[in-house]
Amino acid sequence: MANEAHFLSTSLSFLSFNKAVLPEFRQSKGLSFLVNSRISRSKQTRVSMEMRGSGGPMTSDHSAVKIPHVLTVAGSDSGAGAGIQADLKACAARGVYCSTVITAVTAQNTVGVQGVNIVPEDFVAEQMKSVLSDMDVDVVKTGMLPSIGIVKILHQQLQVYPVRALVVDPVMVSTSGDVLAGPSILAVFREELLPMADIVTPNLKEASALLDGVKINTVSDMRSAAKLLHDMGPRNVLVKGGDLPDSLDAVDIFFDGKNLYELHSSRIKTRNTHGTGCTLASCIAAELAKGSSMLKAVKASKFFVETALDYSKDISIGKGPQGPFDHLMNLKHNSGRQVRFNPSDLFLYAVTDSRMNRKWGHSISDAVKDAVQGGATIVQLREKDIETGDFLEAAKSCLQICRSHGVPLLINDRIDVALASDADGVHIGQSDMPAHVARSLLGPEKIIGVSCKTPEQAEQAWLGGADYIGCGGVYPTNTKENNRTIGLDGLKTVCLASKLPVVAIGGINISNARAVMEIGVPNLKGIAVVSALFDRECVLTETRKLHAVLTEATAAAAAAAK
Numbered sequence: 001m002a003n004e005a006h007f008l009s010t011s012l013s014f015l016s017f018n019k020a021v022l023p024e025f026r027q028s029k030g031l032s033f034l035v036n037s038r039i040s041r042s043k044q045t046r047v048s049m050e051m052r053g054s055g056g057p058m059t060s061d062h063s064a065v066k067i068p069h070v071l072t073v074a075g076s077d078s079g080a081g082a083g084i085q086a087d088l089k090a091c092a093a094r095g096v097y098c099s100t101v102i103t104a105v106t107a108q109n110t111v112g113v114q115g116v117n118i119v120p121e122d123f124v125a126e127q128m129k130s131v132l133s134d135m136d137v138d139v140v141k142t143g144m145l146p147s148i149g150i151v152k153i154l155h156q157q158l159q160v161y162p163v164r165a166l167v168v169d170p171v172m173v174s175t176s177g178d179v180l181a182g183p184s185i186l187a188v189f190r191e192e193l194l195p196m197a198d199i200v201t202p203n204l205k206e207a208s209a210l211l212d213g214v215k216i217n218t219v220s221d222m223r224s225a226a227k228l229l230h231d232m233g234p235r236n237v238l239v240k241g242g243d244l245p246d247s248l249d250a251v252d253i254f255f256d257g258k259n260l261y262e263l264h265s266s267r268i269k270t271r272n273t274h275g276t277g278c279t280l281a282s283c284i285a286a287e288l289a290k291g292s293s294m295l296k297a298v299k300a301s302k303f304f305v306e307t308a309l310d311y312s313k314d315i316s317i318g319k320g321p322q323g324p325f326d327h328l329m330n331l332k333h334n335s336g337r338q339v340r341f342n343p344s345d346l347f348l349y350a351v352t353d354s355r356m357n358r359k360w361g362h363s364i365s366d367a368v369k370d371a372v373q374g375g376a377t378i379v380q381l382r383e384k385d386i387e388t389g390d391f392l393e394a395a396k397s398c399l400q401i402c403r404s405h406g407v408p409l410l411i412n413d414r415i416d417v418a419l420a421s422d423a424d425g426v427h428i429g430q431s432d433m434p435a436h437v438a439r440s441l442l443g444p445e446k447i448i449g450v451s452c453k454t455p456e457q458a459e460q461a462w463l464g465g466a467d468y469i470g471c472g473g474v475y476p477t478n479t480k481e482n483n484r485t486i487g488l489d490g491l492k493t494v495c496l497a498s499k500l501p502v503v504a505i506g507g508i509n510i511s512n513a514r515a516v517m518e519i520g521v522p523n524l525k526g527i528a529v530v531s532a533l534f535d536r537e538c539v540l541t542e543t544r545k546l547h548a549v550l551t552e553a554t555a556a557a558a559a560a561a562k
């Protein structure tokens with residue numbers, strides 16, 4: 001109750017702040033803002049609730065690109081770890097546009113919440129109307145809803161402007177333990193908010209509060225809680241077990257009304273967990289906006305949060321016990337070398353083979369030198385039967401050669417060798433370390449490639465933070481044992497599904513390279529070859545010849561596309 005009294009006083013002070021500021025707005029361009037925000041009723045389109053789950057109305061402009069759009073209705077966190085700020089970063093990281101309705105302004109840092117100012121209800125309504133009447137919002141995600149009136153406004157606005165899905169993160173207590181929505185709000189959460197929700201994502205404390213204080217101490221309790229919450233009306237429930245005592249991994253329970261799923265992810269040891277709830281819910285909203293099914297959205301979001309936490313586990317922001325994390329996974333290494341991956345480097349990808357070099361009496365560095373002089377645009381050291389120390393030495397000398405030609409050098413399989421030699425990145429396979437772990441070890445500037453034979457593997461590579469995928473075997477090969485051939489059709493299917501640039505591999509040589517490049521998919525950026533360059537007496541000549549064929553094939557493809 002003391003907290004609710006605090007809300008009231010802070011709300012009043014927000015009002016007086018508005019009164020002080022508004023006259024200045026009127027004297028400036030703010031006047032037109034105040035007027036404009038009231039004119040758009042006639043533009044409002046009513047979309048039937050039956051449109052839920054469909055693509056929503058499209059614009060009549062044929063050239064316009066529909067951007068997936070999440071509207072977050074939540075509180076501002078001055079420390080920017082949680083709330084509106086986390087939602088914006090999560091949506092940006094997931095490639096989705098995010099608009100915002102601010103319900104409260106909090107003074108907050110890594111120590112805790114020092115103050116809360118609730119935005120007046122009519123102004124929450126005005127923000128919501130501004131966005132929903134104008135923009136094509138796919139999914140609404142809610143966070144801090146600090147008053148009964150604000151929940152009612154949300155309910156009423158969603159009747160007027162239905163959206164495809166509503167994701168409810170029933171924020172009640174901050175990670176620091178501060179109350180963000182008082183107990184009096186529980187009734188309206190149960191009666192109005194949950195029945196509207198497509199998914200509700202409570203942590204253990206919130207699930208317990210919504211269920212009148214029922215104890216949730218085990219995974220079995222979480223399963224029961226998910227079912228009881230589902231009875232309150234949301235179409236899906238995700239009970240988050242991050243606070244579950246004595247659990248080695250992070251277990252969440254997902255219930256869709258029919259099936260219960262136990263979703264596990266690694267428990268990352270870090271103080272930087274502030275904002276994980278907001279981020280997870282925003283990420284679910286973003287994936288839904290892009291068209292995912294609910295279970296797929298939840299799984300992708302859990303994986304994203306795990307990856308971001310792992311990447312950020314040792315960053316230090318603020319002096320308090322709960323730090324923010326890095327949604328964009330870009331902060332740690334920004335003072336380092338600025339080598340960014342350029343997909344056109346995949347054009348002619350030379351992959352070495354120690355057996356072939358021995359056969360022809362070539363040293364690794366001579367073979368690499370000839371390949372880059374002949375026009376290879378990226379080199380991978382794929383040395384399967386070499387001692388670690390020798391591999392490291394070879395990597396260091398090849399790195400000098402490649403750097404002098406501006407060609408990136410990647411290491412196959414061995415992240416340790418890539419780190420120790422400061423190579424430009426790694427290429428990893430499906431049985432190697434997952435891409436997100438490699439990304440966490442290597443940082444954002446290093447190049448990561450992943451071998452993929454299916455659209456699902458391509459999706460995982462993208463989620464894990466890879467830069468490109470290697471896709472094959474396009475043709476049968478003697479270089480890699482028991483390699484499944486996927487053909488040109490398989491290559492095309494993966495390319496079309498992949499959000500990452502692709503390099504084709506497997507049995508490619510001078511006589512079939514053109515056919516590969518002619519499949520005509522824009523994200524196929526080149527070919528990767530082993531024997532066509534290295535199982536030859538003169539690597540330089542073979543590389544030049546293959547480069548010429550590729551150049552001709554891409555020029556012809558570009559001319560045909562005009």
Ligand SMILES: Cc1ncc(COP(=O)(O)OP(=O)(O)O)c(N)n1
Pocket residue numbers: 349351380382412413427428429430432449450451469470471480503505528
């Ligand atoms: C560019 C490129 N694509 C695919 C592979 C194959 O990697 P992987 O599946 O890990 O098999 P190995 O090469 O380790 O035998 C690759 N190396 N390069």
Ligand SMILES: Cc1nc(C(=O)O)sc1CCOP(=O)(O)O
Pocket residue numbers: 351451452470471472473474476477478479480483505506507508528529530531532
């Ligand atoms: C290393 C490798 N990976 C493949 C895959 O399908 O992922 S095929 C392959 C071997 C490619 O060698 P060549 O160019 O001599 O056929």
Ligand SMILES: [Mg+2]
Pocket residue numbers: 412413427428429430432
């Ligand atoms: Mg491998």
